[in-house]
Amino acid sequence: MKNLMNIKSQSRIADHIYEMVLEGPITSGMKTPGQFVHVRVPGSTEHVLRRPISIADIDRGQSRFTIVYRAEGGGTTKMSELGAGDTLDILSPLGNGYPLEANDHVLIIGGGIGVPPLYELSKQLNAMGVRTTHVLGFNSKKDVFYESRFKALGETHVATADGSYGTEGFVTDVIRELRDDFDLFYACGPKVMLKVLSETMDLDGYISLEERMGCGFGVCYACVCEKTDGEYIKLCTEGPVFKKGEIVL
Amino acid sequence: MNSERLNIRLPGLDLKNPVMPASGCFSFGEEFSKLYDLSHLGAIMVKAATHEPRSGNPTPRVAETSSGMLNAIGLQNPGVDHIVEHELRYLEQFDVPIIANVAGTAIEDYRMVADKISKAGNVRALELNISCPNVKEGGIQFGTDPETARRLSAAVKEVSDVPVYVKLSPNVTDITAMAKSVADVADGLTMINTLVGMRLGRDGRPIISNITGGLSGPAIKPVSLNMIYQVRQHLPDIPIIGMGGIADTDDVLDYISVGADAVAVGTMNFTNPYICPELISDLDRRVEEMGLAHLHDIKGRAYKTLQGSGFQ
Secondary structure: OEEEEEEEEEEEEEOOEEEEEEEOHHHHHOOOOOOEEEEOOOOOOOOOOOEEEEEEEEEHHHOEEEEEEEOOOHHHHHHHOOOOOOEEEEEEEEOEOOOOOOOOEEEEEEEHHHOHHHHHHHHHHHHOOOEEEEEEEEOOHHHOOOHHHHHOOOOEEEEEOOOOOOEEOOHHHHHOOOOOOOOEEEEEOOHHHHHHHHHHOOOOEEEEOOOOOOOOOOOOOOOEEEEOOOOEEEHHHHOEEEEOOOEOO | OOOHHHOEEEOOEEEOOOEEEOOOOOOOOHHHHOOOOHHHOOOEEOOOEOOOOEOOOOOOOEEEEOOEEEEOOOOOEOOHHHHHHHHHHHHOOOOOOEEEEEOOOOHHHHHHHHHHHOOOOOEEEEEEEOOOOOOOOOHHHHHHOHHHHHHHHHHHHHHOOOOEEEEOOOOOOOHHHHHHHHHOOOOEEEEOOOEEEOOEOOOOOEOOOOOOEEEEOHHHHHHHHHHHHHHHHHOOOOOEEEEOOOOOHHHHHHHHHOOOOEEEEOOHHHHOOOHHHHHHHHHHHHHHHOOOOOHHHHOOOOOOOOOOOOOO
């Protein structure tokens, strides 16, 4: 599970957003979109907790995968300073990803740093012949990333909260104007977005949640969430992807 | 690995080596058993058991701090009956003694849990959790008042089939008073539990939903070393399992040097899930390199004078 991965490249792709390509044999175990890796902050024991980061792109042929993350605090800032030739200690792959269902047309909805895992999801759905429409929401123009990548896979709409790019408003403002019929939605983003989607979408869907994690593999009981039947379950091992309505948001 | 220079015998415990995962950082071992053979470990301190199942605190339950972390899980566990029937039974396949952590909110709770769990075949000792800082109903009072701690320890000892180690809280003004108070009833001490702490978010409010959490990790190692050193001056013979921020072999040696008999590794199991087996093999190599016949040849070297101490 623990592996030292080689960093092939790293670049800043939006404001505080970094894309890192890693290479190593563990990539062969990555199959389901929506799974995550747990990254140890390099250096000392100053940062004792790993950072859970979703997998954005898997290239099993080259044993490479891509993560996209926001450099927000001290730990991720340290990660952002690494480059080609450096190594990164990761636990992988963790969690349960999105079920791939053979539908005609699905809606993929991402918010901010929730967008990355949806790219691999869309890639795999398209490979199955599923038509995908993407709606991506960001705060501002400077935060937008991966628009062209999603466009290459299907119709893609971008919304920004401040209106500096694309539709002004939230993903729900874009979705309201869509006229297509969808069979299912897949979403990842801030809890408030997932909550609104779960309450307003007249479709079944899968959502991916985020919570502060300790171990990442079911030991510490830090990242629990409440199921609608009242049970507390661990997000890292039972999620992070859940069916709409399964979890109290 | 079974190296004689690392073997340690403590009440109820025949340890292949002095390294064990600390309670709460290893769940009940099943997840780790998929990473390595648990039989390599000196022992396993499993997650706290309470009489009834507990769902724990709301999230966020953890926050990182410099060289440490805060947690306020709130003793989430499936209850002692489930633990005895499932979690402990799963561990029977491994050749490793289990130290069961017993928690509660009233003396009677503790007694019921101790009575049941001490009868499980692989449980060789109890760790009395009188010091969990994250349970509001009263755990902390047991751990901060010497007389209450002694009474609770005696009550649990009465019903336990195996030796009882009392886990001391560092959140006291006089750790030696606590240690001395329980020493005549306890078979051993484990120290220390987490230190109560707080971290604020950018919004100026505590990140952890419980407001406070227990601080663990390398940040607390100096506090723990000092407390064990102090207690050891007053209680030269009581078994002590030391813990707090162990991250490498030097840390293990430090704990033995201040007088601990064995050590537990907590937070660093999250940072590096393979830390325990890595420490065990490295420790053996180091002890050999140092030319010691046994790890305990350096036990207490922090306070012993060189003269007559048997080492240089």
